[in-house]
Amino acid sequence: MTPAPIAVALDAPDLETAARWAAVVTPHVSTVKVGLELYLRYGPDVIASVRGASGVQVFLDLKLHDIPNTVAGAARAVARLRPAILTVHAAGGSAMIRAAVEAAPHTKIAAVTILTSLTEADLGEIGLAGPADDAVRRLAALSVEAGATALVCSPNEVSAVRAEVGKEITLITPGVRPTGAATQDQVRVATPEQALADGADLLVIGRPITGSPDPGATAAAIAASLRRAG
Numbered sequence: 366m367t368p369a370p371i372a373v374a375l376d377a378p379d380l381e382t383a384a385r386w387a388a389v390v391t392p393h394v395s396t397v398k399v400g401l402e403l404y405l406r407y408g409p410d411v412i413a414s415v416r417g418a419s420g421v422q423v424f425l426d427l428k429l430h431d432i433p434n435t436v437a438g439a440a441r442a443v444a445r446l447r448p449a450i451l452t453v454h455a456a457g458g459s460a461m462i463r464a465a466v467e468a469a470p471h472t473k474i475a476a477v478t479i480l481t482s483l484t485e486a487d488l489g490e491i492g493l494a495g496p497a498d499d500a501v502r503r504l505a506a507l508s509v510e511a512g513a514t515a516l517v518c519s520p521n522e523v524s525a526v527r528a529e530v531g532k533e534i535t536l537i538t539p540g541v542r543p544t545g546a547a548t549q550d551q552v553r554v555a556t557p558e559q560a561l562a563d564g565a566d567l568l569v570i571g572r573p574i575t576g577s578p579d580p581g582a583t584a585a586a587i588a589a590s591l592r593r594a595g
């Protein structure tokens with residue numbers, strides 16, 4: 366069976382737990398995601414541990430955000446680990462995004478538009494007043510113009526972003542919650558089925574899977590539900 370277009374966020378407190386989650390979900394999902402918690406604790410070794418024997422695609426979610434020269438150096442440093450996807454913050458601007466793209470030519474650079482944990486009130490607080498859609502579309506267009514081939518946005522904006530950037534760009538959506546699951550610190554959310562129907566290419570799902578009693582079975586159930594819906 367083809368693995369579902371899901372990236373399981375391995376936000377684990379230790380490497381053993383992350384590797385165990387990766388091993389049980391990889392028959393069912395296309396991708397595992399390593400974020401700041403794991404990478405800052407264990408460094409590059411974490412990539413081989415979660416990739417394991419299956420060779421599953423690894424998404425390195427470091428959300429780089431600095432001056433172009435520094436981001437280029439960081440992207441070059443992690444590119445040797447061969448992550449399939451590496452994130453940078455779109456708010457770093459065109460030159461910074463372009464620097465990452467040029468420094469890591471074999472890695473898909475994904476620009477994070479507006480974090481899925483932010484409300485419109487939060488956006489006002491940081492000087493981006495107005496509907497989230499507007500800021501997300503603006504940052505999406507700028508990122509693609511700068512060479513990003515993937516974008517991270519909430520499922521709520523995915524159809525607007527698709528209309529803005531076309532079908533060649535990979536749209537990645539965190540903030541995905543199966544019906545009835547706790548939203549936790551996520552604000553702009555939708556179900557896996559809705560996110561996919563609206564045009565997402567890769568759904569990031571963490572705690573609803575890793576916090577469940579049987580992460581392998583939960584990943585399999587979400588994957589089956591996507592196949593039924595598709």
Ligand SMILES: O=c1ccn([C@@H]2O[C@H](COP(=O)(O)O)[C@@H](O)[C@H]2O)c(=O)[nH]1
Pocket residue numbers: 374376400426477479480481482517518539540541549551569570571572573
């Ligand atoms: O806007 C963003 C960008 C990245 N993330 C990351 O996705 C996962 C979501 O985990 P859940 O447990 O499903 O909430 C997490 O690793 C975030 O760092 C995001 O949530 N929103």
